[in-house]
Amino acid sequence: MSEDQKNTADEATPAAEAKPAEDPSRSKKSSRSERSSGSDKSPRSGKSSRTKGPRRSNSGMVTGVLSAVVILAAGGGAVAATSMVPGPSGGTGTDIRQADVPAGRALGVCPEPARLVSGTVVGTDADFSPVSTTASSALNAVVLSNPAGTVPGSKVTALGGGAVAEIAKTPTSTPTPTAGPPVLAAGVASISPVTSPSVVEAAPIGNEQATMAANLGYSATDGDLRGLASAQCQPPSNDSWLLGANTSVGRTAVLNLSNPSETPATVNLDLFGYEGQIQAPGARGLLVAPGTTRSLNLAGLAPGESQLAVHVRSTGGPVAGTIQQSVLRGLAPGGVEYLSPGDGPSNVQVMSGVDIQDADGVKALSAKSGFADAVPAFQIAVPGSTDAVVQVSLYGANGERKLPNGGVVTVKGGSVATMNLDGVPAGSYTVRASSDVSFVASTRVTRGAKAEDATDFAWSPASARLGSQHLVAVPRDGLRSLSFGVPEGRATVNYAPVTADGKVGKAVDLDLAGGTTSVIELPAKSGDSVIAGYVVSASGDPVYGAMILGKQGRNDVSVVAIQDAAAGLEKVPVTVVY
Template identity: 55%
Template structure:
């Protein structure tokens, strides 16, 4: 595999556009890859099937054929066993200090009050058996063991504790729930759950960072991510006082060679050092985006990996002079498509926003939608904003032309305060994310979050919620009508009584998350949607503080896949 051996360079001092490092190697302490036997088993099965298909083709090619009787045959589908569920949680936000040439990045303590923790939920079978599952460090050290791996032969895995398999009377079949509640972390962590009964385990985790002081004051929450080979991240900023660090994590046992495609406000950016970045198994590699694309107020990154899949997140922070402007983990958005939906967009008072964003240096302190068009044709975009009581007209109208190969920003201020869902459609594929802001006083610290375009809600999603703050489930139904069922899961492992919300088309609903249910801390929900397309996110704020975070609801677990086996040569 190609490898970039160009040494990293960093200008000592404060981070930002002055930093010239283009890429930063992974920490040498992280070398042990996590096991992924389930996934490898599926891949090997597919390889055997393809090899078998090749043998059939060879035999057919050697035997006499009657051309008159030949006819096209559809490629058969072969079942591939489901692999393990993997969720990679980024490490806590850290203040970049700079690094000498050719060494790992140096980070200062983020603050005296910073804290980071993980909440996670793993579901078992209807018979009350949890899949083998654990929360571990990237190096493989177990942090929380939820259930041991099932033995390869002989007796079945032990059943979950009685408290973890209780279900409300008259409810769905009894199901086990393994729970991680506010487990403190100081680095990258990985939630893994083995496949069970031929299906991928339903599992999810969320990491939250919060600090009351320091340059990285604020809060940031991010869903722990299933690694992939093609990811889009929207919302980075490398202009003066803004720092964006892309963290690439390889939790597999195969090396990953990563290439970055960078898109700015004026088009695609050709950056030396953005190709052939090697991420070794069981490591994280950090890339200072200001070294690749300095001075970009709007920057989107496409991450493509050859070899092992990777998880990617951008640590974005703002410092206006000596005043903290917030911190966030930018998570991947939905892949480019003709329609995107973003929810969890909470907008503040329009008059206060107009006053704040009119001040020098505060142009990015207001809500906005960013659209990235990766193709060669401009996109004619229609933007609709749906609040609690229906659609709200944007002051600048809802029709915009987004230039090809660039990032276009559309302000979302000027509408009444409240939670919104943004529906965007175009004649050209694009991806999108919305900036959410909190705080209206220029002299005080403010915070921001990015809510990425997400997939339509399906039949079952595991939605862990951060362990503190004012939390809300935000659901939007751009058209038609949808019914959302949300079932609490508490820290004692119990699946509580379900509730339902009927959402009218063209509206957004916000549901407060309680701190406890029947005396036990709430850790997450099981969410299902029926009816017309609906979308969801978790919005986290803090009473009396300008803190804000958003977490998109991840897709549900995949079942047994079927892949076509082509008999040809």
């Protein structure tokens, strides 16, 4: 990491004019559903519901209350009023104490290491050929204890079943935290090599979901998949968005859908490109059996698309979706990355970890044939039919950087657009975008400035505002940095190392000024122990974070957004009216 990427970076020069992205294979210009809020996004909070019942006799009222308790305990979620009794006809209300919602297991689904797609596209299901001889992979998992220092039972299993590694045994008892500061500990596991999709899981403890994080890393120094790819193992979902896919000449995008549940999943894909939504035969009713991964070559659904956004929706079992994206320019490998889901559609999207290299080198490289996508860029997808006027702001170590046209870009409804950042001075940045119309966004990071050398790229998806006790799993080797951005106001971030022996070190406080980005280079060890992760918390005005990864002396790069913190104890208030 160069010195100008840190807080002490020298003042950079103003950004040059950004150019629209171009499709390397044809003449096109480029163009998740959103939480509609005009302000920066807040940390998650529990939901609640309210129940009411009609006038009835005492015995009838007791029966209704008991029924409500049974339904609440069985469902483990919010209780809708109309699901138990008809609407009230007037009467007196009696408040029932809030009931705890039982916590479920924390799950993280990890994709398998990158693999080459063999042959031409026939249909959509991908066939694979052997990987590079120098390819290596590793899975690193960290599970945090409760405030009393008890680590929940946790393990790594194969997606299809079968034990891979135990992280921590199930505790025989759960100590109650005492007065005073928490005594944190952790369970840690490192697995290498990784040969198939896997699942990291941790049981709830004290009726709260466990705090867990896992990271899968892939690296190769030769072959078509040369480069660095990394992904945080993600919880399965019934709705997610993936940006940054490219199916034009020399680009390969493979969508991997993994179902860790015991219920079959039926997946529908909504595809969006520069010209609008793509009606693709074969994108509906995709069956993903329990404990399996289905791999789809997106070129079979949307060929020749240089800007492709994928909305993944499933019924039945939830799925974890990632896109293995790779680039080959003639015989020169152009990098590999996992595209992971970012925040869903919203009026405000923020991406940190946008690490940009020398502007002159990037400009010269992008002018060469086939290298139009070898530049940093901001990509937007608008799910609805209404056009979005998006205001884009860029914040570096020394404050905001001006963008051409005031950073305003208009994106047609139902399409994808890309704004190149090839004139931005070298440094680490945070991108904030806002609009009156919901949209999803991600930002591309690139490495390499010579056409004859191997290049690499990464995508930083939009992420949620940081709150209390986020856990970040980090690879055991390579270059690692944490990037924090504060679009406005002022904030404090503290981060504490978690070592391979399960100890949580002393936290370091970092004061951040609004409108800036700060990058912290991470050491390999804390004391004599290898660092396996970090516990990150933030207070004050909204802060966003990401982890930047690289390899010494190589152009390899990968960016991983910091995931949401685990949900705390949730309660449902219940009121009975009689």
